[in-house]
Amino acid sequence: MDWGQYILIGFVFACLFFLGAALALHWAHRHGQLTNLEKGAQSIFDEDEPMGEITDAFPRKRRKKKN
Amino acid sequence: MSSNPSLLQSLSPTGDADISLKARLGEVDASMRKPAMLFLVSAVFWLLLGTVFALVAAIKATNPDFLGGTEWLTFGRVRSAHLNAMIFGWGNNVIFAVAPWIMGRLSRARIRHTSILLIAGIFWNIAVTVGIFGILRGDMIGVEWLEMPSYAAPLIIITYALVGVWVIIAFRWRQTDHVYVSQWYLLAAFFWLPWLYTVAQIMLIFEPATGVVQSLTNWWFAHNVLGLWLTPIALGVAYYLIPKVLGRPIHSYYLSVVGFWALALFYNWAGVHHLIGGPVPAWVISAGTVASVMMVIPVLVVGINHHLTVVGLHKEGWASPTIRFVMFGAINYTFVSLTGSLMALRHVNEVTHFTHFTVGHAHHGVYAFFTMIMFGAVYYMMPRLLLREWPNAFLIKVHWWMAGMGILLMVVALQVGGWIQGLQMNALNEDGTPVYSSFIQIVENTRPWLWLRSLSGLMILIGHLAFGVNVFWMIFSRRRAGEQTAPTLLSPTTEQA
Incomplete structure (x- = not known):
């Protein structure tokens, strides 16, 4: 293959890449993923692993409640 | 949808998530137990073997005659065996254990059809074994980070696709509204690697570019394996x-x-x-x-x-x-x-x-x-x-x-x-x-x-x-009697004690 064909392959993949990124960003905006971000930060906590609870320690060491 | 969706239902691009399927963390953990342990045990094995390869290569740098009588253990082969054992053996195995698990937890979705992940795990490790054996045997390809012989590549690609699709399915059937930043990182990484690997395979192996284009493609690929695969995975894990x-x-x-x-x-x-x-x-x-x-x-x-x-x-x-x-x-x-x-x-x-x-x-x-x-x-x-x-x-x-x-x-x-x-x-x-x-x-x-x-x-x-x-x-080891079986806090908390 010559330079032109390599550039063509690269260009097609680059377009797909940027199209994918643009679609992801558009989807995130439409579905409200980019609003109220600070609330989103708490989404990893729940009743099993609540906020304020240390969930890992060396074995046979007691865990403490933290605020 | 039933609580045990069929494979076709899981792969369907349409359909709504069923809230009744929202899983507790312990259920997600249980669903991932077997495939994650297969990948983890394999990862630890490759980690140890890769470290031995590394030590042999390091000693050869100061004492070139060390194990120099065996062509299988010459510096070039051992050094590349070390790199591939660490990247494909340790790195990818541990990613395949951790990434679907975190994706499942954040999506509150059980990992489905884990038998396919188990098959993927077996194939992946066969591919890495064949690849590293090929490198030591002398079939190495002279491209940085793509040294495995081409006969190992099809298994690598198929297996990767199986694992990648499973991460995306876990995300697809998520039972949560918000997409946490770790999910962005993990999803992006699982889209980026096939893009990198495909371009590199086409331009470096199947239809090899020559001269400057080859070097450019090689370093674009090798550097981005670190930056667009290992880095987003590790950052996603850290953010979780x-x-x-x-x-x-x-x-x-x-x-x-x-x-x-x-x-x-x-x-x-x-x-x-x-x-x-x-x-x-x-x-x-x-x-x-x-x-x-x-x-x-x-x-x-x-x-x-x-x-x-x-x-x-x-x-x-x-x-x-x-x-x-x-x-x-x-x-x-x-x-x-x-x-x-x-x-x-x-x-x-x-x-x-x-x-x-x-x-x-x-x-x-x-x-x-x-x-x-x-x-x-x-x-x-x-x-x-x-x-x-x-x-x-x-x-x-x-x-x-x-x-x-x-x-x-x-x-x-x-x-x-x-x-x-x-x-x-x-x-x-x-x-x-x-x-x-x-x-x-x-x-x-x-x-x-x-x-x-x-x-x-x-x-x-x-x-x-x-x-x-x-x-x-x-x-x-055996689990001791009295230990909690909740997903966290296996030892008693201060209050419980």
């Missing part, structure tokens, strides 16, 4: 585990999202800085240099965010094996990335290029950053998968100290020694003649630094042995 373990939300979630998109925009361009000084169009190098310096933005964002999340909880963090490893990795992400940005500057690169400095930088990134974070993830994940505690705290401490101090010694030795090596290679007398007229003299001068590297490798091997013993001890 640091707040999760400490029970405190990430300091600035806004900054974490900015950091993700900045990484997506800038990192892809940075790899060509490996070709500074080569016969490459100047604008390509300049673009790579600018992108490398722009990477300072996401790096500082991540560094500030992680640091401020931990502030005030250092004691609790030190008491957690997970946080010890993850924070070590996170801090080193900042340092290795800033070093990388500096190395992309032409005047700095003139000194560091073709020296041990670059080798130190690669280990700094892949080990001190990525691997240490993945160790932290394993320390958090295994008790939840197996519902039992780690059997021995001392072995965890040995692991952390030996791995941590070992890699720091290696990075310092290789980068100080490499910098001196670069200065000596560039040193000129007033009349323009080289100060060191004999190249072998400069090579001899690196010996003390290379001995230090071997010593650091020995320390890391001790750490890995402690880790391996603890992992297998845990797998084969």
